[in-house]
Every structure is written in structure tokens, then in C-alpha cells.
Amino acid sequence: MQVTETLNEGLKRGYQITITAAELDDKVNAKLKEAQPEVEMKGFRKGKVPLALLKKQFGPRVLGEAMQETVDAAMNDHFEASGDKPAMQPNVTMDGGEEWKEGDDVVVTMTYEALPQIPEADLSTVTLEKLVVKASAEEIEDALKNLAATAQNFEDKDGAAADGDQVVIDFKGFVDGEAFEGGEAEDYPLVLGSGSFIPGFEEQLVGLKAGDAKSVEVKFPEEYGAENLAGKDATFECTVKAVKTPVAAEIDDELAKKFGVEDLVTLKNQITERLEAEYAGAARAIMKRGLLDQLDDKVSFELPPSLVEAEANQIAHQLWHEENPDVHGHDHPEIETTEEHTKLAERRVRLGLLLADIGQKQEIQVTDAEFTQAVLTQARQYPGQERQFFEFVQQNPQMRQQIQAPLFEDKVVDYIAENAQVTEKEVSKEDLEKAVEALDEE
Structure with missing residues (x-):
């Protein structure tokens, strides 16, 4: 077997893999000999069917398997030896196509875009500001009044x-x-x-x-x-x-008991924790944006065009549907990407590759328990169909990846934040809301 480089421009790679007819024939014979002891055929005892007859009977099917296995092995050997990681599934074509016949050499062309080498990012200089909002007495009182109204x-x-x-x-x-x-x-x-x-x-x-x-x-x-x-x-x-x-119900211990807690003090504490948890979630999103902005300025490397193009198309498609909420599915005109879509896609791809590299080097992983909890959370969006959702996730690798990717990204962000210089700033609820609105406008 021979592997010849045909393309090496930036991140684009091309290779021609040649498998000789003799190599392929040896592979077929080896597979048939391996199966021979278990084969039964009329006129022969089990395991005594001649190899030539097996080859005539099963040769074409085994030939296809041997060809696929040999090409796959050649690709795996190449990636292991070169250290390349393809950005997307390599494009593999067989030269000659339908004109190929048994006895010919097999020539396969493989092209792909390699993931770039990610430079080290100096995380020691990352500085973050964490906004903190305390639940006010007025907000707690309003929440209690709302509960009292529902318990009217x-x-x-x-x-x-x-x-x-x-x-x-x-x-x-x-x-x-x-x-x-x-x-x-x-x-x-x-x-x-x-x-x-x-x-x-x-x-x-x-x-x-x-x-x-x-x-x-x-x-x-x-x-x-x-x-x-x-x-x-x-x-x-x-x-x-x-x-x-x-x-409306009276705001007292009896109201608290209607909501499953022992007294009004405990109910107020629960309301306070819930409100401040909501504020903390919004504050984390703001801090994460600040972190990503800093990371985006710290590194620069070539991006795989295929990843940028796919991301830009996805962004354009998502934005189009947001502007046309009445259109469901994909029965709509072709959506063209703009320079703005491409610029945003470049940022997302660059940060995605950087975070993946940091996470890999730090051996950060999403646990089974974390993944299951995320699936449970999403399943609640489909009341009565939770089991079907679970089965869909189990059978769909792409869906599993869509759930796992943001979990992994958040764990990497948390790792960076834990090792960064973080200062807390107490602000009002209104200031936090303005900061969140500013995120949506960017």
C-alpha cells in the first residue's frame, strides 16, 4: 500500500492511497480462511469447503469488506502518523469508480481540512468582573403577594x-x-x-x-x-x-404551608435564594461574554474554511427563522450568508477550537451524571413524551453532541474563571438588566 501527498496548502490536505490487487487478494484470502472452519455447504463437511469454492461463492462480498477495511485502516494509520485531526469528515473517492474491476489496483483520493495547531493562551492575565445583585425587600414582598394571589x-x-x-x-x-x-x-x-x-x-x-x-x-x-x-x-x-x-390569602405561616414549607421565614428565604439564583445566572452570562472577548484577543490562528462556512450558514439560517417566525421547517428560499454572518462564525469557530484545546489539555470531561441531568432538563419540555425524547437522544449521536457541547464549554469556562482574577461588583437589578440587554444588542 502506498500513500502519496497530493495537496498541502494551509490547512487543506490531499492524499492518494494505492492498494495493490495482490494486497487486496491477500486480505480476501485471509478473511475467507478465517471463516472457513465455520462454513457449511452442501456436499462438504463443516470446515472442509475448498477455499476456491468459498472465493467463488463469497468472494465479491468479502472483496467489498476487505476494500473498506483496508482503506479505513490506511486512513487511521495516516492520521496517527501525521497527527492531523480532520475538521470535518474527510472526502473519500475511489478513482475509476464503476469502471474498476476485480484484479485492478484500488486507488483512493482522500481530502480534508486539518484542525490547526492552537497556540497557548496566557490565562494568567485574564481579569473578570462578577456582578452581584441582592434581592430587595420590595421584590420579596411582591413575590409573596403573587403567591398569595395564586392561593386565593x-x-x-x-x-x-x-x-x-x-x-x-x-x-x-x-x-x-x-x-x-x-x-x-x-x-x-x-x-x-x-x-x-x-x-x-x-x-x-x-x-x-x-x-x-x-x-x-x-x-x-x-x-x-x-x-x-x-x-x-x-x-x-x-x-x-x-x-x-x-x-388573596394572608401572607403568613399558613400561606407558607400551602407551598410546602413550615413557616413564612422559610418561604422568604426560598424566594430570596430563587431570585438571587436568577440574577447569578444572568451575571454569569455577562461574565462569560467578557471572558470570551478576552480570549478572542489572546490568540490568532488559521481557521478551517469548512467549519467557518458551516457555522455561518447555521447563523444565517437561525437569524432568518427568528425574523420569519411563522415559517417552520426548511421550505423557504435559499438563505445567503453575509460578511457579518461570516465574521461572527469566525469568532465562534476560533473560540470553540480554543476552548476545546484548553479542555483537552486540562482533561476536563462531562460526567455521565451531568449529561443525564441535562437530558432530564430538556425532556421536561416535552410533557408526556419524556421516554421518547430519551430514546431519541440515545439513538442520535448528533443530538448527544448538541447536548454535551455546551456542557463541556461551560466547564472549561468555569475552569478559566476559577483561575482568573475575579472582582465582585454589587449592582442593582436595573443595572443587571441593562447589561443583559447590551449582550443581546451585540
Whole structure:
């Protein structure tokens, strides 16, 4: 077997791999001899089928396997010897194509772009500012009021029902003059304006008092779940038995117990921790951007054009869909990349390669537990389909990579931040929000 370099320009590489017919034939014979003891064929005892007959019977299939294995081995040997790491899957073509016939030498051309050598980045000079926001008493009080509102009770009121009130009703529904199954209830508590009934129903109960009766005229939606009712006009005979007004729960230990904690102090502490955790997450994003900006200025190296082009196309595609949210899927005009897309892609590729190099040198890895937790988090976005999501991730290497890549990047960023000079700066919630908005504008 002979490997000849045909291209070496920047990061572009090209090689011609020649496998002689004799080498390939030896490989085929070796594979057939290895299988011979287990082969059974009519007229021969097990393991006694002549090699020539095996070659005639199974030769073409074994030849294809031998060819693929030999080419793969040659490529692996080349990458091990050269130290090259291809930026993307190498392009491999067989010279001669369909004109090749058994007995000819196999000539394969392999081209790829090599990943560049990443220069050492001086991480000792990295300086970071970490914004710190404390939850204010006003924010905690607002959060408590919101919780109290969700835990509201309803008390009887005199007068007409208004939007937001609860009416306790008996009702019976009719379509074409006939009562239908599931259209009847007694003492049903309905909050007006909640949208829990079909459109137009709740609005017609506004202004009624306890003891009032009303025929409510509505139309079932065309996409209604019950086919026998979809799109049909209906009448509901309703009687209002009580009108109740919402009353927020008291902010006390009893409210805390409704949310699973022992007292109000503990509930306030939980709210404080949750708010400050949200602020810390936003502050980390700002600090990470500052870190990446510094890293981007510290190193310079040639980038694989294929990676930059792929990233630029992805950026352009994502931005186009953000500007055209009504278009789903990929049935749209071809999206052209701009100089701005390419510039952003170069930054992302450069930083991605740099972080990967730092992570590899520091032997940073994503643990199975961290990966599983990330999958669990994403699975919650698909209620009722968690198992299917897990199976999809298990069967899809690209999806696994999409989940693992940001986890790895964050661990590398954390490593750099832990060894950098970090100063904390306490700011207001408003200042933090402005800093986050500035990130989105860049």
C-alpha cells in the first residue's frame, strides 16, 4: 500500500492511497480462511469447503469488506502518523469508480481540512468582573403577594358577577334541541375570564346575580375534541347559585404551608435564594461574554474554511427563522450568508477550537451524571413524551453532541474563571438588566 501527498496548502490536505490487487487478494484470502472452519455447504463437511469454492461463492462480498477495511485502516494509520485531526469528515473517492474491476489496483483520493495547531493562551492575565445583585425587600414582598394571589380564596358577595369572580352554576347543554353527553353539571365553580369554557360562554354570565337563570348561546370550535360537537351551535341552560369574589390569602405561616414549607421565614428565604439564583445566572452570562472577548484577543490562528462556512450558514439560517417566525421547517428560499454572518462564525469557530484545546489539555470531561441531568432538563419540555425524547437522544449521536457541547464549554469556562482574577461588583437589578440587554444588542 502506498500513500502519496497530493495537496498541502494551509490547512487543506490531499492524499492518494494505492492498494495493490495482490494486497487486496491477500486480505480476501485471509478473511475467507478465517471463516472457513465455520462454513457449511452442501456436499462438504463443516470446515472442509475448498477455499476456491468459498472465493467463488463469497468472494465479491468479502472483496467489498476487505476494500473498506483496508482503506479505513490506511486512513487511521495516516492520521496517527501525521497527527492531523480532520475538521470535518474527510472526502473519500475511489478513482475509476464503476469502471474498476476485480484484479485492478484500488486507488483512493482522500481530502480534508486539518484542525490547526492552537497556540497557548496566557490565562494568567485574564481579569473578570462578577456582578452581584441582592434581592430587595420590595421584590420579596411582591413575590409573596403573587403567591398569595395564586392561593386565593373565594367569598360570597352581594351583587352582580364581574370578570375574575367565581360563579357557582348548574348547567345543561343542548345541540339541535337534544341534550348531549358531558354537557351537564351541578354546583360547578367557574372563574369568569379564566377561559376554561368554550369561547363566548363565560362572558355571557358577567352581570348575573345569585338566583338568575340564563340561556347561553355559543358555538363549539371547529377543532373541538368531540367530533359530534365540533362546529355546532349549542345552548346551555344555566342557573347561578352563588357569586363569589376572590380574596388573596394572608401572607403568613399558613400561606407558607400551602407551598410546602413550615413557616413564612422559610418561604422568604426560598424566594430570596430563587431570585438571587436568577440574577447569578444572568451575571454569569455577562461574565462569560467578557471572558470570551478576552480570549478572542489572546490568540490568532488559521481557521478551517469548512467549519467557518458551516457555522455561518447555521447563523444565517437561525437569524432568518427568528425574523420569519411563522415559517417552520426548511421550505423557504435559499438563505445567503453575509460578511457579518461570516465574521461572527469566525469568532465562534476560533473560540470553540480554543476552548476545546484548553479542555483537552486540562482533561476536563462531562460526567455521565451531568449529561443525564441535562437530558432530564430538556425532556421536561416535552410533557408526556419524556421516554421518547430519551430514546431519541440515545439513538442520535448528533443530538448527544448538541447536548454535551455546551456542557463541556461551560466547564472549561468555569475552569478559566476559577483561575482568573475575579472582582465582585454589587449592582442593582436595573443595572443587571441593562447589561443583559447590551449582550443581546451585540
